[in-house]
Amino acid sequence: MSDELLINVTPQETRVATIENGMLQEVIIERARKRGLVGNVYKGKVCRVLPGMQAAFLEIGLERTAFLHLSDIVIPEDKKNTPEQELSICDVIRDGQEILVQVVKDPMGSKGARLTTNITIPARYLVYMPNSRHIGVSQKLEDETERTRLKELIKSQLTESEFNGGYIIRTVAEGITEKSVQADMQFLQKIWQCIMDNNQSAKISSLVYEDLPLAMRVMRDMADSNIGAIRIDSRETFDKVLKFAKKFIPELAPGIEYYPGERPLFDLFGVEDEIQRALQSKIKLKSGGYLIIDQTEAMTTVDINTGGYVGKRNLEETIFKTNLEATQAIVRQLRLRNLGGIIIIDFIDMKEEEHKRQVLRSFERALEKDHAKTCITEVSNLGLIEMTRKRTRESLEHVLCESCPLCNGSGAIKTVETVAFEIFREIIREARQYDTERLLVLTSKNVGDYLMDEESSALAELEEFLQRTIQLKIDDEYNQEQYDVVPM
Numbered sequence: 001m002s003d004e005l006l007i008n009v010t011p012q013e014t015r016v017a018t019i020e021n022g023m024l025q026e027v028i029i030e031r032a033r034k035r036g037l038v039g040n041v042y043k044g045k046v047c048r049v050l051p052g053m054q055a056a057f058l059e060i061g062l063e064r065t066a067f068l069h070l071s072d073i074v075i076p077e078d079k080k081n082t083p084e085q086e087l088s089i090c091d092v093i094r095d096g097q098e099i100l101v102q103v104v105k106d107p108m109g110s111k112g113a114r115l116t117t118n119i120t121i122p123a124r125y126l127v128y129m130p131n132s133r134h135i136g137v138s139q140k141l142e143d144e145t146e147r148t149r150l151k152e153l154i155k156s157q158l159t160e161s162e163f164n165g166g167y168i169i170r171t172v173a174e175g176i177t178e179k180s181v182q183a184d185m186q187f188l189q190k191i192w193q194c195i196m197d198n199n200q201s202a203k204i205s206s207l208v209y210e211d212l213p214l215a216m217r218v219m220r221d222m223a224d225s226n227i228g229a230i231r232i233d234s235r236e237t238f239d240k241v242l243k244f245a246k247k248f249i250p251e252l253a254p255g256i257e258y259y260p261g262e263r264p265l266f267d268l269f270g271v272e273d274e275i276q277r278a279l280q281s282k283i284k285l286k287s288g289g290y291l292i293i294d295q296t297e298a299m300t301t302v303d304i305n306t307g308g309y310v311g312k313r314n315l316e317e318t319i320f321k322t323n324l325e326a327t328q329a330i331v332r333q334l335r336l337r338n339l340g341g342i343i344i345i346d347f348i349d350m351k352e353e354e355h356k357r358q359v360l361r362s363f364e365r366a367l368e369k370d371h372a373k374t375c376i377t378e379v380s381n382l383g384l385i386e387m388t389r390k391r392t393r394e395s396l397e398h399v400l401c402e403s404c405p406l407c408n409g410s411g412a413i414k415t416v417e418t419v420a421f422e423i424f425r426e427i428i429r430e431a432r433q434y435d436t437e438r439l440l441v442l443t444s445k446n447v448g449d450y451l452m453d454e455e456s457s458a459l460a461e462l463e464e465f466l467q468r469t470i471q472l473k474i475d476d477e478y479n480q481e482q483y484d485v486v487p488m
Contacts, residue, residue: 003226007215007241008265009234014214017271018222020369024274026335029399030214037062037103037113038392039122039211041195043202044068044101044115046093054089057112058101061205064112068093068101072116074131100199100208106393109297121191124220124248125173125180126154128188132166140171140368150174153181163189187248216244219252222371230256233265278336278396285329289322293333295397299342302330306348319348320355324362331366340372340391349383360385406479414481416450419443423451424462426485431466434487438469443483448474 004019011032018026030036042060049056057065070089079091093099105114121128135154137147150169156178157163163185173181191209198208211217215237219230230252232238238258245253259265266272277283283291285307292303304326306318330345350356356379363385367374376387403409414422427439443451451459451472463470471488 003228004269005218005222005227005230006265006269006271007218007230007232007234007237009215009232009237014237015266016214016218017266017269019269023332024269024271024336025332025369026338026371027271027275027278027396028214028218028338028393029396036211036214036393037106039103039217040207041100041102041119041209042066042115043199043204043206043208044099045204046095046097046099049089049093049095051088051090056089056093058099058115059205060101060103060113060115061207062107062113064107066101066103066107066113066115067111068099068115068117072104072114072118074117098204100195104392108391108394108398119195120168121188121195122170122220123184123188125170125176126184126188127168127170128185128192129166129168130164130192134166135169136167137169138171138173141169141174143174146174150176150181153178154185157182157185161185165192215241219245219249227252228255231259231265232256233259233261235260274336275396275400278333279401283329283333285322285325287322287325289325291326291329291333293337293339295337295339295395299344300339302333302343302345304345304347316351316355319350320352320359323347323350323355323359327359327363328366331363331370334389335370335372337396338391338393339395340389343387343389345385345387347379347383347385350379406481413479416446416480419447419481419483420450420455423447423483423485424458426483427462427470428466430485430487431468436468436487438471438488440471440473440486440488441483442473442475442478442486444478444480445474445476446480447483448472 003021006017006019008015008017013029013031015030016026016028017024044058044060044066046056047059047065054070056068058068060066070087070092073089073092075087075092079087082091099117100119101115101117102119103113104116107113118129118131121130135151137150141147141150147169150173154167154169161182167185195209202208212220215232219241230241232241235258238256242253242256245256261268264272266275281293283293285291289307290305292305294301294303304323306322326347333339334343347359350359360376360379363376367376370389372392373390374387376385379385404411407413423441423443427441430439441451459470
């Protein structure tokens with residue numbers, strides 16, 4: 001079964017779904033008011049250099065200052081011979097300096113955008129690096145003969161023309177002709193010249209170059225020979241994408257279709273239901289086992305359980321089969337939810353080393369289709385796999401959800417009983433502090449009902465002890481944890 005790209009467009013947002021073997025694998029959402037910044041080039045101004053962090057903060061015209069680390073700065077020629085441990089960020093940039101920078105990571109939470117001065121401009125087959133002389137090939141292109149051929153193609157073009165800079169050859173470049181390479185290089189040189197011209201006239205802390213809209217970016221970066229169809233439910237976007245494809249990716253143009261159906265495109269392929277399931281912490285496995293995915297700011301943890309699966313032979317076999325199935329499900333969820341950073345996967349403990357090896361290998365094979373860069377460790381003695389996954393944009397949960405106003409994202413709120421006892425302590429505190437005859441307690445309906453029913457005798461005893469009248473008032477706008485004790 002061939003893969004498909006589904007592009008759903010409304011005035012407010014564009015959503016792209018990747019379908020592989022009939023199952024949703026990735027969802028990318030770009031909203032009109034919150035377009036991603038990765039790939040954009042800005043004329044930034046250094047507002048603060050922090051030698052202790054080997055980093056600097058730059059104004060680039062966003063709400064928060066952006067972050068630039070020394071490791072993301074192209075070192076000047078006169079400093080390249082300085083040992084890395086002796087080099088300070090103060091040696092390469094200074095306060096008030098104007099720098100051309102590119103966003104490599106969108107602002108997330110309280111963190112500003114991450115920047116680099118090593119600008120890269122992607123095309124269909126090549127990525128251009130104007131500040132480098134390196135020629136590299138994607139690690140996913142494994143054929144050594146083809147890798148050598150492509151490198152020689154680039155070198156010959158650099159020798160025969162006025163082209164300069166470095167290039168990375170993308171995976172989709174396998175088998176391309178010299179003419180295609182030359183066309184890509186010419187296209188990239190024109191974009192770079194445009195960036196340089198815009199930089200001359202641009203104001204400080206302003207946008208110099210904006211990356212393509214989402215629909216075009218996925219065509220450039222994600223669409224490959226495995227894509228059998230690209231379905232778009234907007235006539236305007238369809239026309240733009242088709243025109244873009246005919247010019248830059250002609251081999252994909254025949255597979256681009258306009259979907260005019262009355263039934264929503266994402267409903268037709270079950271994408272909406274899958275997105276809703278991806279926001280839940282529990283994911284069921286076909287065998288009867290399940291995953292628990294807990295996403296926090298520090299890291300993401302994945303716990304595997306056998307659940308209702310009891311196996312046919314013995315416990316070890318049951319555990320092995322569940323872990324094996326979980327490897328595919330975990331990778332799918334990582335991609336679908338766009339989880340990044342540190343990820344800890346708690347596989348069910350396996351006794352046999354061969355089972356551990358097979359589970360790890362299955363996990364590695366599943367990760368091969370992931371576009372994000374990953375790094376994983378061996379299975380530990382505790383059955384854990386530690387891994388990192390490159391994070392360049394917000395996770396699906398952060399895009400679609402916000403912290404619960406009741407629990408502030410903790411996932412739990414105080415019980416009615418706990419809040420009632422807190423109110424008792426607050427009443428005593430207020431009575432000792434203020435010489436009043438009456439105390440008014442404002443609280444939620446649940447807590448108020450609890451105080452007037454289960455704790456009515458305790459409330460009466462407290463009134464007698466304090467020699468004060470305690471009046472309860474229900475406020476429907478108070479949540480379960482909110483209350484006020486007001487001296488009257």
